[in-house]
Amino acid sequence: MFFLVITKSISFGTYITQFFFPTLIGNVVGGLALVAALGHAQVVGGREDVKGKG
Secondary structure (H helix, E strand, O other): OHHHHHOOOOOHHHHHHHHHHHHHHHHHHHHHHHHHHHHHHHHHHHHHHHHHHO
């Protein structure tokens, strides 16, 4: 996409609004969801170990 900006096929504003921000938001939401899921799995897995030993 940045190649299109350099060659002036699309404007920088179009690049920012239609590609950069949606990609950034998607990566932030996806990354947070992944970290939250992994953190939740660790907590749930730890609770099961405690219940089984007690």
